[in-house]
Amino acid sequence: MNDMTITRAEREAKLEGMGCKRKRVEDIRFTQGKGNYVDDVKLPGMLHGDFVRSPHPHARIKSIDKEKALKVPGVLAVLTAEDLKGVNLAWMPTLAGDVQMVLADGKVLFQNQEVAFVVATDRYAADDGINAVEVEYEALPVLVDPFHAMDPDAPVLREDLAGKTEGAHGPRRHHNHIFEWTVGDRDLTDAAFRKAEVTIKEMISYHRTHPSPLETCQCLCSFDKVKGELTIYGTFQAPHVIRTVVALIAKIPEHKIHVIAPDIGGGFGNKVGAYPGYICAAVASIVTGRPVKWVEDRIENLCATSFARDYHMTTEIAATKEGKVTGLRVHVLADHGAFDACADPSKWPAGFFNIVTGSYDFPTAHLAVDGVYTNKAPGGVAYRCSFRVTEAAYCIERAMDILAQKLGMDPAELRLKNFIRQEQFPYHSALGWEYDSGDYHTAMKKMMEVVDYAGLRREQAEKRAAFQRGETREIMGLGISFFTEIVGAGPSKNCDILGIAMFDSCEIRLHPTGAGIARMGTKSQGQGHETTWAQIIATEIGIPADDIMVEEGNTDTAPYGLGTYGSRSTPVAGAAIAMAARKVKAKAQMIAAYRLEVHEDDLEWDIDGFRVKGLPEKFLGMKDICWIAYNAPPPGMEPGLEAVSYYDPPNMTYPFGAYLCVMDIDVDTGVYKVRRFYALDDCGTRINPMIIEGQVHGGLTEAFAIAMGQEIRYDENGNVVTGSFMDFFLPTAVETPHWETDFTVTPSPHHPIGAKGVGESPNVGGVPAFSNAVNDAFSFLGSTHIQMPHDFWRNWQAAKTLGAV
């Protein structure tokens, strides 16, 4: 029964299991224009909806006149907040426990806010309809600067909250205050600062930016009046959550809602939340009895559906004069815009920002986060980071450099001195996390060796001397970043979304001929799940990855899952896949034992089947077992070979990495050049090294964009001044540096296959590496901290302020 003509290595290679650089199966359709995205879905009689948006950042709405719009040929309906009130949908709950206007109710709170929804036979007619809607506004004073949000005379933004002293996360101190979140031991930390020999304090800002995936947010809603069923095709990173939310707020029974997320053209956190467009398209379909499509354009995407960051972090470190850290104190002012629509697990108003102690052994720490309202778009999404982790990593990695500078110590040496040591894992951080595993010293030393860190520092010293002598106008910076990520939300003991525990799931069904299908609660947006999930199954049960079809995104067929974001798919669904596969394998073992006429315990697993211990010729392969499962299972056993697993992880996973950026900056123009970028990632067991490398390339490119120029900026009147790709920096192949990748492997001890997430790591680690490089370049001229983004103009400004030009 065993094909003895092929070697074990050949049998193993045939599986294309874990560790194999398997080519991405989804690329066959993506590279040939055969993807099936929401905008490719066309239903008979389909209508198009589009928004009237506010030109004002803060204004009262005196009237909305639809009459002219309704006369525009092709326009069938115009929805306003008044219409939505009839179905109780003028406002919707946010994931963060706040409420948000679906359509402007009485006033607008940010520029480009949704005011009315025009439904027409095509997009052009809808646009003409928009221009014919007459809205009368009365401008109100605008609040842009979060540092003035809680001034006594600051304008009242949220009139709906008037008099409410309690918010979703505790007391509110001011009409524009959302919450205060504190973690850690204040007294112990204050004491550490009193005793400190050296302290630093810096206000480190992480500016507002936006994930801007190539495909914007969109949906197609179709209500079937006869069956009372609503079908929604949408760009959803978490389809099941969307189904539950729709059931709760639209009061449609959950089994009568079909949510389908087809191929997605990038998510990056933008497609986690629920947006007014989804509600309006659904209501419009119910009202008109026809399918209604809503597709955001680029300007709408950048200006309305979600922002990221906008964290202003006043950071203090206490240390000994030898450079041992003794305390960390951080106060964050978080600008949430007009509604708190942060996409975090429900009980985490600042996400996992309390990973801010980073990779260092801080004996004590204290953190306070104040969230405030301003006249800006809502959001607060995890743009390629696990819920505010990129902010935390930026905060601590910048602060460690500032401390090194104050101590006159090399930043690499300071880090090595303060790392959590390998024997301290599992490590309990001062702010409450249990780091599962890590080996920071090995990773850091590997990085320093590969790049010749000492040599680079010597070169920098020479260049600085040459600059001082007036022989060059170029300065050189070395940006180190050593980050610890926290991914895999998450254990039900700490994480839920609207009360649903953040588990994930996998269902595997093998067919008689030894092929099968696997379905997950996650949803790929380009990460390559169809490729990697099959690899886990291949290694676990010995069926070639090519014989496993992976399906995600249809809530009717996929088991319930919480979706893909926060690099949670590998830590949570990846574990569910292994667990489901092991259930299948356990049944297969019973079948094999029966067939081979031995006790189950006398069998051992061998690549793609079971072998009788000590009798190498007695072997039964998985393909044969599949057939037997349907053809002649052992007496008393149910036919079939399938299993499902819902996995609630015992802990998060903590990937980490050591990055280095070498940058040259011309002080006369501010023009920088990334000469070298080295990224070492440790994500535990690696499923597909090629996909990991691609993930790192993508994440570094986004980190580069954010650190070096990408920004959602408002002028003092509340106008968005970076509302298109003309002004919003999206690097192309021309600007993108060359990336060098490397790795170490420190498996997660609690994950069934030892894997940690990786998709977000390069963003989390990349941003501080770039910023530290710029800051390191300028430091010898006397600066301690220059705020991001470091575009040419700001670099030139810095040079000027420091007297270099």
Ligand code: PCD
């Ligand atoms: N992996 C491997 N190994 C390991 C890990 C991992 O292999 N160890 C792979 C997997 O399988 C997949 C990937 O890699 O495929 C990834 O993974 P992860 O890390 O787990 O993650 P996920 O969950 O899957 O995903 C998510 C992420 C995120 S989060 C983001 S942003 C981004 C990333 O992912 N996004 C994106 N990446 C990407 N890519 C693409 N292409 N696209 C997109 O969109 Mo958030 O929170 O949402 O913000």
